[in-house]
Amino acid sequence: MFDITGSIVLYKNSPALVKKAIASFLNTKLNVRLYLIDHSPNEDLKFLGEDDRIEYIANPLNPGFGAGHNVAIRKAAEKSKFHAVINPDIYYNEGVIEPIIDFFEQYPRIGTVMPKILYPDGRTQYLAKLLPTPLDFIVRRFIPFDFIRNKIDNRFELRKSGYNRSFNVPFLSGCFIIFRTSALLKIGAFDENIFMYTEDIDICRRIIDLGYRCMFFPSVSVYHDHERKSFVDFKIFKIYLKSAIYYFNKWGWFFDRGREKINHDTLKQFSALKGAY
Template sequence: MAESSDESGARPGPRVGVVTVAFRSNSVLKKLLASLAGASREPLSVVVVDNFPGDDESAAPIAHRFGATYVARPENPGYGAAINAGVRLLPKSIKWVVICNPDLEYKAGTIDALLAEASTDPTIGSVGPLVRNPDGSPYASARRIPSLRTGVGHALFANVWPANPWTRTYRHEHRPEFGTRDAGWLSGACLLVRRSAFEEVGGFDEGYFMYFEDVDLGYRLGKAGWRNVYVPGAEVVHIGGHATKAHSKIMIRAHHDSARRFVRRKYSGIWWLPVRGAINAGLSIRSRVHEFMASRRSRHA
């Protein structure tokens, strides 16, 4: 897409930024950055925030090779806080921000397709693509905000009864050919946000280290009057889990801690105190069970 000059003759800055977070991601980061060239005809301002900037694992050489801005965060503030830091470094000309994991590959024209949909309505705050797993199957990347009924049902039965009605309702599953639709929240693995909407709600809540920060963002955008829109005509492939496979017990605990934080936000009134207590107890039990199962799998691996 050609850029026009302003009245002074100067070329305007880019309007689309990309922020990704690396954590021992060198094996996949190159593919992500290389795929951006075909994902949009727009000039892109790219920021790589490195949450593990060790000498042997630093993403700096890869970021610099592709012309990206590199930021080292050795304290590892978590995914959402790292994204916020990257967004703050984008030029003021940036109106749209692509937020993504480093283990993605963009299909040709993906970002342009997201931009086209986002530009149809000034109340759209975020848009997300169809996310495919490496085997080509779709990942449920556009879901409803979990209610007490669907959240509890999904938590209890998703692993033992995947087709249960609560999980299907929560995931809002449908075939991609059903087309574009609104969603409660979009996966933080890949989404395009309107910068003004993102900044209006304060970006990601940095109290989440990992998991649920995207659920929380979608929830707060919706409460503020912004739409979250799923665009299955745009596609990415998500390799998934490269940085967390060796830390499964830690990630299980982080997932359940984040779930508790979201429950506290959504059901914050004092009258919800008994419900929060019951949910927190259930999450504690579920976390212990999953950690035990992860330990058994690691011993038999």
């Protein structure tokens, strides 16, 4: 048994960047296991798996982000109580994982946890969000007016919360998220029909539907060297659009009572704040 397992899905990534992600996860006294799922067309990154605590798995067919992590999740199913999904562009200091595990142990109904996510310069990335409506997707991607986008973002990204205390939130970013393994197994892990981009929204929602909580936990933080490729690469943008269409076809477009209730209950947590939503 391991204290925690983790997985990183690779695709022609910078070795220097991935080394930082690997070193961050292994920099602990916990008993850990890390799976590197490599979707690159070659095995140039195989040397990154030389540590005994790492298992390297090559799959050049590239079935998608969620499908790659599912390979690791299935391997970890009976080996640990917790599993971390980690982007190759994540890095952090020692002492991040331990408080998160303690948080899980304290509250059995927590299904998944995301710490505070920071840009490399220390600015907060607002990645604890409401469930999106189609309007949220359209405005945040296509409307050129900052005052409109900012109004949407302030609510959608729960910015008025201050991001300085723990709260229950229905959409946590998949760039760095830790799951209770038993919850993952109950929902069947990631939906492999989603190649990339909305798989984190979908999996959080399915965990909530089972009665678990998705928690933002700002007591610890990680760095995310993030680049929004969907804005600059048309091929990536098409993948993003396809995943959004699949998500709304699955859960509902403009009429989704489940979304309305979940978002309403989320915002109620902040009703006492000045200038609440």
